[in-house]
Amino acid sequence: MIEKRSKYGIVCVVFRSILQYIKASKGWAVLEHGIAVLSSLSWIVGILVTQQLFDLITEASRGYASYSQVGIALGTMAAVTVVQQVLRGIDKYLLGYVSYKNVGKFMSELMLKLSRVSAKHFEDPNFLDNIDKSKRCIEYEALGSFSTNCLRLFTYYGVFFVSVSIYFFGLSPLLPLIIFVSFVPAILGQLVQVKVFIGLENESAPLRRQYTYYKKAISSQLSFKETRILGAFGFFRNLFSNTLLLLTTKTWKVERKAAFIRLILGLVSFIGFGVSTIMLFNSAMSGEISIGTFVAVFGVLSQIFSMAEELVSIQVSQGSETIGKIEIYYRLMDMEEVDGEEAVIDFSKGIVAKDVNFTYPGRNKMAVQGATITISEGETIAIVGENGAGKSTLVRLLVGLYRPDNGTVEIGGQNSSNTHPSSIFRETSGVFQDFLCYKMTLAENVAISNTKEIQNHDNIQRVLQDCEFGDDSVTLDTMLSTEFGGIDLSGGQWQRIAIARGLYKTNSLIVLDEPTAAIDPIEEERVYSQFKRLSKDKCTILVTHRLASAKFANRIVVMDKGKIVDVGCHDELIERKGKYATMWEAQSAWYVNRDN
Numbered sequence: 397m398i399e400k401r402s403k404y405g406i407v408c409v410v411f412r413s414i415l416q417y418i419k420a421s422k423g424w425a426v427l428e429h430g431i432a433v434l435s436s437l438s439w440i441v442g443i444l445v446t447q448q449l450f451d452l453i454t455e456a457s458r459g460y461a462s463y464s465q466v467g468i469a470l471g472t473m474a475a476v477t478v479v480q481q482v483l484r485g486i487d488k489y490l491l492g493y494v495s496y497k498n499v500g501k502f503m504s505e506l507m508l509k510l511s512r513v514s515a516k517h518f519e520d521p522n523f524l525d526n527i528d529k530s531k532r533c534i535e536y537e538a539l540g541s542f543s544t545n546c547l548r549l550f551t552y553y554g555v556f557f558v559s560v561s562i563y564f565f566g567l568s569p570l571l572p573l574i575i576f577v578s579f580v581p582a583i584l585g586q587l588v589q590v591k592v593f594i595g596l597e598n599e600s601a602p603l604r605r606q607y608t609y610y611k612k613a614i615s616s617q618l619s620f621k622e623t624r625i626l627g628a629f630g631f632f633r634n635l636f637s638n639t640l641l642l643l644t645t646k647t648w649k650v651e652r653k654a655a656f657i658r659l660i661l662g663l664v665s666f667i668g669f670g671v672s673t674i675m676l677f678n679s680a681m682s683g684e685i686s687i688g689t690f691v692a693v694f695g696v697l698s699q700i701f702s703m704a705e706e707l708v709s710i711q712v713s714q715g716s717e718t719i720g721k722i723e724i725y726y727r728l729m730d731m732e733e734v735d736g737e738e739a740v741i742d743f744s745k746g747i748v749a750k751d752v753n754f755t756y757p758g759r760n761k762m763a764v765q766g767a768t769i770t771i772s773e774g775e776t777i778a779i780v781g782e783n784g785a786g787k788s789t790l791v792r793l794l795v796g797l798y799r800p801d802n803g804t805v806e807i808g809g810q811n812s813s814n815t816h817p818s819s820i821f822r823e824t825s826g827v828f829q830d831f832l833c834y835k836m837t838l839a840e841n842v843a844i845s846n847t848k849e850i851q852n853h854d855n856i857q858r859v860l861q862d863c864e865f866g867d868d869s870v871t872l873d874t875m876l877s878t879e880f881g882g883i884d885l886s887g888g889q890w891q892r893i894a895i896a897r898g899l900y901k902t903n904s905l906i907v908l909d910e911p912t913a914a915i916d917p918i919e920e921e922r923v924y925s926q927f928k929r930l931s932k933d934k935c936t937i938l939v940t941h942r943l944a945s946a947k948f949a950n951r952i953v954v955m956d957k958g959k960i961v962d963v964g965c966h967d968e969l970i971e972r973k974g975k976y977a978t979m980w981e982a983q984s985a986w987y988v989n990r991d992n
């Protein structure tokens with residue numbers, strides 16, 4: 397526990413982000429921070445040439461120096477100023493450029509990580525929250541600018557304060573001490589802010605998700621029809637406004653606290669500035685330092701305080717707001733990945749599930765309990781049962797998408813809990829209830845599992861014909877999205893494309909988890925019988941509510957409350973007069989009554 401906490405402590409997060417930034421930016425990091433060091437050192441050069449110029453002016457006015465010497469000093473100062481400005485410009489440009497470049501890299505690392513964690517986590521709302529926070533942390537360049545700013549604490553601010561302090565120390569040992577002491581409370585205050593903002597981040601993420609959801613319910617293309625027709629606009633707007641109010645109240649309270657801390661810090665800094673100025677003035681008046689030194693140091697003193705303020709109130713404050721999200725991002729990046737051996741899956745051995753239990757994150761009740769079933773090579777089974785009976789969960793276990801909490805699932809002779817999912821998925825395909833309608837061309841929609849073959853239009857056309865997709869106005873190159881200048885299709889047409897996509901992928905095991913809800917029962921029967929013909933010799937699992945469609949299967953698995961309660965062919969199950977027979981009678985009666 398202690399180790400866990402220290403791993404995500406502020407110091408560890410800072411160093412980790414710096415290392416990540418250096419690794420991602422490579423040569424750019426060296427260039428950016430090399431320029432930062434030069435830009436920082438140019439300040440001390442500026443002080444020295446200013447000092448020299450004003451000392452020469454004083455001496456020239458007394459006749460101890462020539463005007464040409466003053467002219468050279470003036471030219472040197474102008475040159476130094478130009479170099480300072482150029483360095484600052486390059487520094488700013490590189491800062492923005494490198495941070496922006498890293499956004500893509502960090503995001504693709506996150507996506508890669510998400511593709512490697514267990515699918516079960518995606519059922520956990522906290523995990524989804526953390527994805528949301530991590531994505532925002534990267535998208536708004538928070539991670540990139542945080543890490544580079546942390547490094548700049550050393551390469552820019554550190555170099556500046558150390559070089560100026562050494563110079564000041566030469567003038568009076570007390571001068572750098574006062575500057576240092578006036579900023580220690582400021583830095584400590586920031587640590588308090590870090591804690592406050594981490595708390596805010598954790599509390600506000602669920603609210604933000606709710607508020608985004610309510611906003612979508614009112615304005616998204618998918619939901620606006622239902623929201624309007626049900627007159628639910630006011631309902632969602634109230635929820636939206638209330639959540640937004642809660643969110644802004646929380647944020648406002650934290651911002652108020654942070655502003656108060658900043659005010660105190662500002663006062664401390666101001667006192668430091670005042671004391672340093674008085675000391676400097678006294679030294680000049682007593683002849684301890686020359687007029688040139690006074691002018692140069694006085695000029696840079698206000699710069700020191702504005703830089704320190706920038707460091708504290710912008711860099712550190714923004715960092716403290718960000719660090720909460722970054723901590724969550726690292727926790728996500730450290731999550732255990734789905735492990736397992738690469739293995740050869742021999743589908744002639746079918747699928748064997750024994751005493752399988754599975755519970756969703758955050759639930760106490762098992763979604764699947766004690767399931768035992770064997771599916772032989774080339775067999776088609778249908779899983780039926782009422783809503784919430786556990787059909788989809790069982791299917792996901794049988795194809796290795798989820799690993800059982802207890803019991804074993806052997807797919808093609810390999811235990812799914814020890815086998816890397818990629819080995820299993822290589823020869824597996826599926827079409828699910830909530831299939832995706834990709835905003836891409838028709839060809840891409842079908843061939844997404846093997847885009848190298850996207851130019852092989854014959855294959856794509858064949859599978860579309862098999863699935864009886866036909867529309868004269870649609871070619872393989874038609875963009876299926878109005879948003880991207882194309883067209884949209886009907887629900888039934890999208891379903892055929894989804895099935896074609898499932899069949900297009902080479903597979904020895906295919907799952908059809910009720911992707912046919914948008915077509916009528918007669919059409920569904922036709923699609924399933926067609927599907928059975930196309931997927932012959934393969935292990936096929938169908939999930940359906942319509943028992944007439946299940947008749948195509950070699951065996952029907954009946955589920956009730958998470959358990960397999962019966963297995964057999966249609967006639968056997970009718971004869972046993974169990975759950976299946978009751979469901980069959982109810983569905984048949986419905987069709988008879990409807991037809992009358």
Ligand SMILES: Nc1ncnc2c1ncn2[C@@H]1O[C@H](COP(=O)(O)OP(=O)(O)OP(=O)(O)O)[C@@H](O)[C@H]1O
Pocket residue numbers: 519756757759762763781782783784785786787788789790
């Ligand atoms: N993501 C989830 N998180 C928590 N519980 C879930 C989740 N998905 C499903 N469940 C629960 O698991 C149980 C089985 O759900 P499952 O989706 O497998 O049933 P189903 O038979 O496929 O239902 P339907 O026919 O309505 O699609 C249900 O009690 C459901 O509430």
